[in-house]
Amino acid sequence: MVAVHESCSGDFALKYRESLGMWKSLFKLIGFVIVYAVLLMQSSAEGDSTPFAAPAAPGIFYLFQPDGSKISVCARGDDRFSWMETTEGYSIEKATDGLWYYVSDGSGLPGPVPENKRNGFVLTNVQAHLPPPKTLTKHIRPPALLVAPKGGEN
Numbered sequence: 001m002v003a004v005h006e007s008c009s010g011d012f013a014l015k016y017r018e019s020l021g022m023w024k025s026l027f028k029l030i031g032f033v034i035v036y037a038v039l040l041m042q043s044s045a046e047g048d049s050t051p052f053a054a055p056a057a058p059g060i061f062y063l064f065q066p067d068g069s070k071i072s073v074c075a076r077g078d079d080r081f082s083w084m085e086t087t088e089g090y091s092i093e094k095a096t097d098g099l100w101y102y103v104s105d106g107s108g109l110p111g112p113v114p115e116n117k118r119n120g121f122v123l124t125n126v127q128a129h130l131p132p133p134k135t136l137t138k139h140i141r142p143p144a145l146l147v148a149p150k151g152g153e154n
Helices: 010-045
Strands: 061-064 070-077 082-086 091-094 100-104 121-127
Touching: 082 091, 091 121
Parallel strands: none
Antiparallel strands: 061 070, 070 082, 091 100, 100 121
């Protein structure tokens, strides 16, 4: 009769496969940790505290002019770079006088433009609850160079 050592039995192969599966899982976890660490370091080097930005809240919101006029808007961008657009796609911004105005790229404006720049936008003289000027461009984004980073100084 031949004696079979315990390590040569069928249990060894089962334990080996379980051990191999554990090592594969561990290496996957280590890979994810390394990728996240690299993203976090890259983001920190650029001055951000988190590597990702949350998108603007989806859906339609309502803004109100001081006289009670309602404006249907959508938020655009993310938590670091954002602006508001009407549901028709025209960018709007609140001026220092407390009223919401359409935003222009500076070309083809109807009438004089108020001396009002806010957050890098050039505001038209048409309040946002009124119909937009026919020559107005849709989906105007604020200039990226004029957007201050969150939590930082200008």
